[in-house]
Amino acid sequence: MNAPRKLHIKSYGCQMNVYDAQRMVDTLTHENFVETANAADADLVILNTCHIREKASEKVYSELGRLREAKDDAARAGRDMKIVVAGCVAQAEGAEIVRRAPVVDVVVGPQSYHHLPELLRRARRDGRAIETEFPVVDKFSSLAPPQPAAIRARGVTSFVTVQEGCDKFCTFCVVPYTRGAEVSRSVVKIADDVRRLADNGVREITLIGQNVNAFHGTGPDGKPWPLGKLLHHLAGIEGIARLRYSTSHPCDVDDSLIAAHRDLPALMPYLHLPVQSGSDHILAAMNRKHTIAEYHRIIEKFRAARSDMAFSSDFIVGFPSETDDDFAATLALVAEIGYASAYSFKYSPRPGTPAADMQGMVDAATMDQRLAQLQELIDSRQAAFNVGCIGKTFDVLFEQTGRRAGQIVGRSAYLQPVHVMASSDIIGRVLPVTLTGLERYSFFGDLSAEPARTGSSRHNHASLTTTTGA
Ligand code: SF4
The missing domain is CATH 3.40.50.12160 (Methylthiotransferase, N-terminal domain)
Incomplete structure (x- = not known):
């Protein structure tokens, strides 16, 4: 050879x-x-x-x-x-x-x-x-599966693509043009991938797609399955301790997804649900297809299904025609939802998208000032959420050794990095940790004899009051 x-x-x-x-x-x-x-x-x-x-x-x-x-x-x-x-x-x-x-x-x-x-x-x-064609065949069917050694080398968490493309055509976004129309993989093929990963030490799967909750892949019964039903199916695979999915669109949240959060201890109570703006006028200009009142109702449904749910989101500031009042509505939304984290960006036109030709561009100085104000609010909410976690016991999936000798790093249900002093034998295990300290975004904690009360894969309904922001 x-x-x-x-x-x-x-x-x-x-x-x-x-x-x-x-x-x-x-x-x-x-x-x-x-x-x-x-x-x-x-x-x-x-x-x-x-x-x-x-x-x-x-x-x-x-x-x-x-x-x-x-x-x-x-x-x-x-x-x-x-x-x-x-x-x-x-x-x-x-x-x-x-x-x-x-x-x-x-x-x-x-x-x-x-x-x-x-x-x-x-x-x-x-x-x-x-x-650069958009072929009609599922490319994943013709891709070589990862070798067991490659899976083990990549660690105890893994992404699995379940859906690609997007039919939403938000006016600022290039994805529908670069990734094409929504296509979902079959449930059998996804489950095969997850089983292969679990057999080789993966404990946490994040299902990914440009619009993941638009998933409608064919199930073993020949019918299209929604994402919630897929999650139920995958939660039954031996070795899988945690499930996540990203990125979701508010309009595609259905009852099956809410039920999955209510019923599946393995489904983490942390959801990235982009909203982009707090103003109905801007949401309409963005072609987001929902209102702020509807977004609030969706968040309430998740919280009713599982009270320790926390949320993150994406925001664009300075979208064409955004007024001071529109921006104030975004600040109000962030304060009301109390996101555990969020990403925010200044609008910048993408050639070929409808928004690139819109009137009413916001000037650069105003955009800078709005972004700084929004990020300050997001940071303060994230800090409040994190400080509220100190002293609580969370389940942590341990992923790798830390930078200091004897330190092992894992993640909470809310994707917060958590460091403990322990043997590397715990890598790949989900264990309760009482959080004792916080340095910027990283936590320190002690392995606990008590089961976790929040963000737990044992799933109880203790409330994380710091997330409500109310
Ligand atoms: S922002 Fe998301 S939902 Fe909108 S077009 Fe892009 S990928 Fe689709």
Whole structure:
């Protein structure tokens, strides 16, 4: 057998890209590639790109400039380095990438990376290969499954894609154009993936999709299953201690999902539910398809189903036509919901989206001032939530050793990092920890003899009063 070739993959952006990068590695492992952390050493470099942030494509082109030098160096040393641009910038820019950066050998969109081995062969034969179609087949069916050793090396938590694409067409977002229409995987295939992960030490699964609760994959009964039913099914798989899902749209929250939070101890009581703005006028301009009153009702349903629920969200400030009153409504919403954490961004137009052509751009100084004000409020709410956790006992899934000798790090139900002094034998176990201290966003605690009272996979209904913000 020939010596393995070296693969370097750099992934940007969302958790879906992290997952896609792992699946590319799994597929190329079967082509005799091994991963290297050093791009200069690699025979194959993949940039798995993201189009969400501002100037995304410019960042890719400057990275490609650096890679051109690495490729020239490799050629001088008698090595043939291939360069692939994958992900959403590849999808959005297509052949434009090789026009601007002839150093690129393969351009492959997020729906086609299962064809990477074939595309690399085509690039060797024809000099270049580009594929940015939205094929009708489930790419996951044709991807090589991860090897047991790769699963174990990646740790006790894992993402599993259950759904891709989006039909919502929020006016600021490129996803419907780069990832295509909503497609759900079959329940049987998802359960097979989860079983394989559980058999190799994974204890926590996060189901991911651009619009994950729009999931409607075919069940073993031949009917479309909602996400709540899928979660019930997966909770029965031996070895799975925790389930999460991300990212959800408020309009796709249905009764099955609420029931799953009520009935499944393994389903963590922490939900990322983006709202983007607290103003009905801005929500309509964003085409979010719900009102703030409806969003409040959804949050109340989750809290009624499980009183230790906590929430995070995304916010955009300075969307075109956002007034002082609209922004004040966003601040009011944050104060009322009392998010455990939230992400906030200044609006920036994405070419090709309807919002990019809207009137009423908010000036840069106002955007800066609104973002600073919102972030200060979010930080204060997060701090209040965290301080309210001190002294309480939470279940923690231990994931890895910490930076200090003898320290083991895990996460609470609310994804807070928790450090304890303990033996590394506890990695992979869910154990109750009494939280004793907090340093920025990290907790310290002691393993407890008492079961957890909040955020517990044993699931009781003790309330986390700090989350209500009321
Ligand atoms: S629901 Fe999410 S992914 Fe879909 S268009 Fe809106 S912001 Fe983009």
